[in-house]
Amino acid sequence: GQTNLTSPQDIQVYVVNTNFTLRWKYTGNDTNVTFSAEYQWFEDFNTDGIEWKELPGCQDVTHEECDFSSAITEYYDEYHLRIRTERKEEVSPWSSTFEMIPYDIAQIGPPEIELQSINGVIKIKVSPPEANKVQRMWVDYISFKYNLVIWEKSSNTKFRNQSIFPTDVIDDLAPDTTYCLKVQATRPLESKEGFFSPIHCVKTTRKVNVLFCATNVTVLALNMKFHLHWTNRYKQHVSYNVQYLRGYLKKLPGDYSKKWTNVSGCENITDTQCNFSSIISTVSGTFYLRVQAMNEYNKSCLSNEVEVVPLVTNEIGPPGVKVDISDDVLLHIQIYPPGGSESEVMRDHYDLSYRILYWDNSSNNEEEIKMKEIKQTIGTISDLAPSTLYCVKVQTFSVDYNKSSGFSKEECIKTPGGKILPLIILATFVIALIAVLLVAALLGFVLYQAYNKIKYVFFPSCQPPLNIEGFGEQLFNSPYWSTTEEPIENCSIIETIITEDLSQIYFKDYKHSKQSSRDSGNYSNEDDTSGSKASEETLEKEII
Amino acid sequence: HGAPKLLLLLTALNTTLACQHLRPRDNTFAWDNLKILKIMAPTPSLPCQHYQQPFPDILRHIDQPQQAATVARQILYNLFAILSKQNIPQHWDVKARHDLLNNLHHYIQHLEHCMPANKMLIKRRGPRNLMLSINKYFKHIWDFLQTHSYSACAWDYVRIEARTCLQRMDTLIRRMK
Numbered sequence: 002g003q004t005n006l007t008s009p010q011d012i013q014v015y016v017v018n019t020n021f022t023l024r025w026k027y028t029g030n031d032t033n034v035t036f037s038a039e040y041q042w043f044e045d046f047n048t049d050g051i052e053w054k055e056l057p058g059c060q061d062v063t064h065e066e067c068d069f070s071s072a073i074t075e076y077y078d079e080y081h082l083r084i085r086t087e088r089k090e091e092v093s094p095w096s097s098t099f100e101m102i103p104y105d106i107a108q109i110g111p112p113e114i115e116l117q118s119i120n121g122v123i124k125i126k127v128s129p130p131e132a133n134k135v136q137r138m139w140v141d142y143i144s145f146k147y148n149l150v151i152w153e154k155s156s157n158t159k160f161r162n163q164s165i166f167p168t169d170v171i172d173d174l175a176p177d178t179t180y181c182l183k184v185q186a187t188r189p190l191e192s193k194e195g196f197f198s199p200i201h202c203v204k205t206t207r208k209v210n211v212l213f214c215a216t217n218v219t220v221l222a223l224n225m226k227f228h229l230h231w232t233n234r235y236k237q238h239v240s241y242n243v244q245y246l247r248g249y250l251k252k253l254p255g256d257y258s259k260k261w262t263n264v265s266g267c268e269n270i271t272d273t274q275c276n277f278s279s280i281i282s283t284v285s286g287t288f289y290l291r292v293q294a295m296n297e298y299n300k301s302c303l304s305n306e307v308e309v310v311p312l313v314t315n316e317i318g319p320p321g322v323k324v325d326i327s328d329d330v331l332l333h334i335q336i337y338p339p340g341g342s343e344s345e346v347m348r349d350h351y352d353l354s355y356r357i358l359y360w361d362n363s364s365n366n367e368e369e370i371k372m373k374e375i376k377q378t379i380g381t382i383s384d385l386a387p388s389t390l391y392c393v394k395v396q397t398f399s400v401d402y403n404k405s406s407g408f409s410k411e412e413c414i415k416t417p418g419g420k421i422l423p424l425i426i427l428a429t430f431v432i433a434l435i436a437v438l439l440v441a442a443l444l445g446f447v448l449y450q451a452y453n454k455i456k457y458v459f460f461p462s463c464q465p466p467l468n469i470e471g472f473g474e475q476l477f478n479s480p481y482w483s484t485t486e487e488p489i490e491n492c493s494i495i496e497t498i499i500t501e502d503l504s505q506i507y508f509k510d511y512k513h514s515k516q517s518s519r520d521s522g523n524y525s526n527e528d529d530t531s532g533s534k535a536s537e538e539t540l541e542k543e544i545i
Numbered sequence: 546h547g548a549p550k551l552l553l554l555l556t557a558l559n560t561t562l563a564c565q566h567l568r569p570r571d572n573t574f575a576w577d578n579l580k581i582l583k584i585m586a587p588t589p590s591l592p593c594q595h596y597q598q599p600f601p602d603i604l605r606h607i608d609q610p611q612q613a614a615t616v617a618r619q620i621l622y623n624l625f626a627i628l629s630k631q632n633i634p635q636h637w638d639v640k641a642r643h644d645l646l647n648n649l650h651h652y653i654q655h656l657e658h659c660m661p662a663n664k665m666l667i668k669r670r671g672p673r674n675l676m677l678s679i680n681k682y683f684k685h686i687w688d689f690l691q692t693h694s695y696s697a698c699a700w701d702y703v704r705i706e707a708r709t710c711l712q713r714m715d716t717l718i719r720r721m722k
Contacts (some may be wrong), residue, residue, distance in 0.1 A: 173690075
């Protein structure tokens with residue numbers, strides 16, 4: 002029956018791999034007590050009417066912990082646990098129920114490690130937790146990520162953390178130095194970090210530089226054609242084997258060093274380059290490559306590894322370009338994707354786009370270069386001036402992979418003249434014609450007027466004064482008196498008469514005027530003769 | 546309450562934008578690998594008797610791309626682990642197997658880099674139970690292989706389950722966008 006026995010308190014469950022430990026605290030004063038536990042198993046989250054069963058490994062336990070690993074088989078189901086104190090027939094009330102899903106609270110146990118110090122580096126081999134166990138908590142042991150902590154034994158403070166593969170090489174170490182290290186397995190997906198392995202210490206050897214090793218191993222890839230290049234300072238009697246390893250193999254536990262395979266076509270070669278496109282069978286995935294150099298004494302040396310991620314390592318080449326022009330001043334650009342036979346692969350995975358650059362090449366000044374981006378392989382440009390030489394060049398690019406190729410060759414083409422141009426020419430011609438006609442007419446008119454004036458000045462028409470009527474009219478009508486004899490004679494006679502008359506008239510006038518002005522004074526002939534000269538002078542003034 | 550949610554949203558947005566080159570492969574991943582699976586493991590001439598366990602309802606409780614990515618990684622990890630066992634049947638095509646494993650591994654790495662697991666998203670009971678169901682499903686396959694001593698028929702069962710996995714993966718991948 003129930004008495005005053007204190008129930009166990011603070012129930013905890015510790016799970017490391019598949020080892021289940023129940024722990025509790027007993028705060029009562031009573032001695033000679035034992036503890037027994039019960040559990041419920043909710044298969045597939047079914048919570049209806051499950052009975053409490055005795056927990057094997059936790060019956061009549063004297064210490065404050067027990068191992069109940071044998072009871073738990075399903076690690077993804079929910080279990081409830083409870084425990085009580087017992088003494089002979091007395092039992093305490095049941096403790097509070099501890100609810101758990103084994104996988105949730107399970108911790109990753111420590112891995113095992115093997116070390117090998119060779120040629121200045123440390124080769125490490127990690128065995129996953131639960132290796133070779135039949136019953137496993139971590140069924141998919143592949144997804145473990147291993148975390149290495151390494152430090153120099155002499156200085157306990159310089160720690161280095163790095164992520165390693167199950168089989169890996171730790172380089173970047175000082176020679177002839179003792180290093181200590183420990184490794185833990187982690188499951189990033191569940192944010193779990195396991196227990197560290199015991200600490201192992203090892204001393205590095207001195208690094209031996211083998212002369213004939215291949216160095217500067219680099220990958221050059223264009224349009225999915227992959228080439229490996231390397232150099233070698235020691236050129237005599239060295240042959241090479243290029244080897245590759247599929248990336249995922251590094252992820253698997255166990256030694257992958259035997260899994261390196263020779264690249265066909267690059268075995269026993271003397272050339273320092275290799276075309277390894279044939280081994281890139283999947284576009285996604287990682288590949289590692291290395292060069293094994295052999296000298297004449299059959300001694301070999303392995304180069305550093307190079308990692309190749311096909312779509313990232315590969316570079317895209319420029320496309321082929323062909324231009325054409327249509328009558329309505331539209332420039333058509335036909336683009337041939339890069340890669341030839343491999344172009345489909347590149348197109349599928351890179352999601353290629355094309356950048357077209359075009360500019361006016363007919364003018365010599367630095368015109369601005371215009372750009373158009375398209376995804377299709379046919380582009381059309383419409384904002385073009387007629388009768389102009391345009392040049393085009395195209396570049397391939399991939400937004401997703403942030404890659405762009407070089408530019409294609411420039412292709413130039415001239416746009417045809419527009420319909421407007423002939424009209425302009427015609428209009429200009431007509432206007433010019435009209436203008437010329439106008440100017441000619443004006444000039445003609447001006448010349449005519451000038452001619453008339455000249456004729457008037459140099460060859461004036463002779464008209465007699467009005468008071469000489471009829472006499473000279475007939476004779477005066479003809480402007481050229483010298484043409485006929487008759488008129489000449491007449492003109493000459495007339496001329497003398499006129500001059501005399503004229504002078505007489507003038508003198509008469511003068512006399513009149515003189516007389517009129519000097520009405521009161523005497524006027525003698527002598528004065529007249531002398532005065533005639535003087536009067537001529539004054540007459541001139543009057544005439545003037 | 547608001548701040549963690551906002552942080553989650555920003556993280557999700559950032560990674561989705563950062564890993565745009567996931568997208569071209571998304572559409573063909575499942576289909577490409579189903580083809581390779583067919584080449585690797587042909588249908589046996591003599592039919593095997595199989596108990597087929599129901600595939601977990603992976604689309605339930607998945608309402609965020611990062612959750613879908615976490616579930617996808619879980620499935621792919623498990624599939625990768627089983628198919629990379631040393632004792633696969635001899636009549637399976639070696640090169641196709643290499644290709645399939647390389648593809649699975651590469652895609653897993655991609656998901657790890659572009660959509661890192663977020664524990665917050667799996668805290669709720671629904672998604673958490675889903676992760677556990679997936680683990681349970683695969684554990685059953687492991688146990689089956691072991692119980693049947695890695696026989697040809699046992700591996701054929703694996704082939705059928707792998708095919709189901711990849712078919713469901715396609716739907717899951719669409720949820721990741």
